[in-house]
Amino acid sequence: MPSPAAPLACVIIDDNEINRLTLERAVQRHDQLVLAASFPDAVEALSYLHAGGVVDVLLLDIEMPHITGLELVKLLPEPRPAVILVTTHAAFAVDAFELQVLDYLxxxxxxxxxxxxxxxxxxxxxxxAPAPAAPVPAPTDISTTGTDLFVKTGGKLLRINFEDVLYIEALSTYVLLVTEKQKHIVGGTLKNIEERLPFRHFVRVHRSYIVNLHRVEALEDNMLKLGQHEVPVSRGYQDELMQRLQSL
Known part of the structure; x- marks a missing residue:
C-alpha cells in the first residue's frame, strides 16, 4: 500500500455499465482514492494487472462472462491488491472469504x-510497491507427456490433462482452457495453441473455439454440447467436424 498521505489507486471490474459508473463516482467522491482504471471485462483487466498496472484496491464484480470475479481472484499476480467484491447475491460470501478478500459489498x-x-x-x-511484472508469455514453451501438457499460466508452469479439457476459447490476447471444474487462462492466441496441440481429437469448430471431440455429447442446431457447456459451430467448419465425428 502507499503511504497514508497518498491516495489509493482503485481498479474497477464490472460488466454492468450502470454498476461500473456508480462505483466510479464513489471512488471519485472519496478523497483517499484515485481511479486508476475501470474495465467492463475481466480478461482486459487481467492484461492490465499482469502488465504491472497500478492497483491498491480492486473493486470486483463476481458474476461476469468468461471469467468470474472469484476465478479472477485466483489469477491475481503477487503481491495481491486489497480485493473488495461487489455483487447482487450475498450467497457468494462464503466462497469470497475463503479466497481471503478484504470485504464484500x-x-x-x-x-x-x-x-x-x-x-x-x-x-x-x-x-x-511491486516492480512492474513481465507480460504474460504466449504458450510457446509447452511440453507433452501422454495426455498431459505443461502450459504457462499465472506466471507458472501448470500440468493439465487434456482429456479433461472440454474446449478452448479465444479471449483477446488469452485463451481459456475449460474443464468441467476449472478454467485456465493462458497467454497467446488460439492459432498459437492450435498449432502446438499434439492431440488429433481437438478440432477447430469456430474462429473462437477448439473442442475436444472425445467430450462431445451431442450436436444440435449448430451447437455442440459438452457437459454443461455449449459451443457454436461455424458454417465453414461444419464439413470437417462431421467427418471427424464420423471417424471417431
Missing part, C-alpha cells in the same frame, strides 16, 4: 458502507 452499494470497506483497506500494513 452487496448491490446497490451504499456509499457509507463503501467508505467502511475502504477504511478497512487503509488499516492494512504498508507493503513495498
Amino acid at each position: 452487496v448491490k446497490p452499494v451504499n456509499y457509507a458502507r463503501f467508505c467502511q470497506a475502504i477504511a478497512r483497506v487503509m488499516e492494512l500494513p504498508l507493503v513495498p
Whole structure:
C-alpha cells in the first residue's frame, strides 16, 4: 500500500455499465482514492494487472462472462491488491472469504458502507510497491507427456490433462482452457495453441473455439454440447467436424 498521505489507486471490474459508473463516482467522491482504471471485462483487466498496472484496491464484480470475479481472484499476480467484491447475491460470501478478500459489498452499494470497506483497506500494513511484472508469455514453451501438457499460466508452469479439457476459447490476447471444474487462462492466441496441440481429437469448430471431440455429447442446431457447456459451430467448419465425428 502507499503511504497514508497518498491516495489509493482503485481498479474497477464490472460488466454492468450502470454498476461500473456508480462505483466510479464513489471512488471519485472519496478523497483517499484515485481511479486508476475501470474495465467492463475481466480478461482486459487481467492484461492490465499482469502488465504491472497500478492497483491498491480492486473493486470486483463476481458474476461476469468468461471469467468470474472469484476465478479472477485466483489469477491475481503477487503481491495481491486489497480485493473488495461487489455483487447482487450475498450467497457468494462464503466462497469470497475463503479466497481471503478484504470485504464484500452487496448491490446497490451504499456509499457509507463503501467508505467502511475502504477504511478497512487503509488499516492494512504498508507493503513495498511491486516492480512492474513481465507480460504474460504466449504458450510457446509447452511440453507433452501422454495426455498431459505443461502450459504457462499465472506466471507458472501448470500440468493439465487434456482429456479433461472440454474446449478452448479465444479471449483477446488469452485463451481459456475449460474443464468441467476449472478454467485456465493462458497467454497467446488460439492459432498459437492450435498449432502446438499434439492431440488429433481437438478440432477447430469456430474462429473462437477448439473442442475436444472425445467430450462431445451431442450436436444440435449448430451447437455442440459438452457437459454443461455449449459451443457454436461455424458454417465453414461444419464439413470437417462431421467427418471427424464420423471417424471417431
